Amino acid sequence: MSRIGPNSSSAKRFGAWLPDTPHHEKFLVRSVFAISAIGLLLITPFAILNLVNARMFVGFASLSVLVVCLANIYKCTQGKYVLAFNLLGLAPALGLSVIFAIKSIGVMGVYWAYMAVCAYYLVLPLRHARYANILLFLSVTAAAYLSLEQAVYLRFSVTLFGCSLFMYFCFGEIDKQRRLLKARSETDPLTQCLNRATLITTLSDTIAKCAKNKQTATICAFDLDHFKPINDTHGHDVGDQVLISFAQLITQYMSANDKLFRVGGEEFLLLMTNASEAEGFAVAEAMRAVVESTQLHKDIDLTVSAGVCEVSDEYTWREWMKASDQKLYAAKQNGRNQVVK
């Protein structure tokens, strides 16, 4: 079964039909969608009941929370997460609801505080969730202090503090693991360059961005010359070391916004944003010269061939790569150790 493209079992998972979003937003889009949908279900009867019974303040307050939930749901169906809806809408509304519940129904209202803490970590980015949690803890325990018996207030404060700490560490660890997995899924383990999967999404994004903002970008396909004899003569480990040294050398000559990918084997691709073909050619030629004059491993002199190609809004990522590959092929055919544009 192919790893790329839709797979039939994913269609059954919750939210599989939500549009694709960048990895860091995917979690928030899905959890905000779920929390907002649950909020909509729980709050709608409550809002209607209060409005029918002429409790206008609570009725309109819950109505405004419903509007935020609906706006969140709408944005999530477009694959977008809107921080303001949650930081300035849902999170304060949840906090105020808990305070209001404690004030009006006393100890029965404190149960909602634990749910609010959990919801904060599901609808806000980690750093925002932690600050919002501190604010919630301070304001809710202050309300409890004024409304509850001392023994109940103490027990509630300690358990809310425990719940907050638990969420703090638990979501901190989840975030750490998520970052680690993301880094691993995007990089080549040998050279630490970005990998082919990342290349495909980056090239597609670059083509779209260049067309939209009337910018340009150039790619350069590199292929080490006569690499097989290095493996055959010195062994695979030395071949690996040469690949690592090559990547490190090219990285030293890259601009801050450029990206180096390992396409596979001894083939690399450099993406130069805001560079015309002529500028990209000059950079690639300088890199070729430095590879030629540097010993990447003891007793090994190596050269590299390259093909340079500027973006066109008519290209797909595949066509753009193919165009640079054809120029690389021409460089190989012309005798190697050269750049073709």
Ligand SMILES: Nc1nc2c(ncn2[C@@H]2O[C@H](COP(=O)(O)OP(=O)(O)OP(=O)(O)O)[C@@H](O)[C@H]2O)c(=O)[nH]1
């Ligand atoms: N050490 C090492 N070798 C690899 C790796 N991936 C691919 N190779 C080797 O790279 C070599 C590529 O050889 P060819 O495609 O014939 O290319 P070449 O010898 O560089 O010749 P030209 O490209 O035509 O100049 C093969 O021997 C592969 O086994 C790797 O991760 N590590």
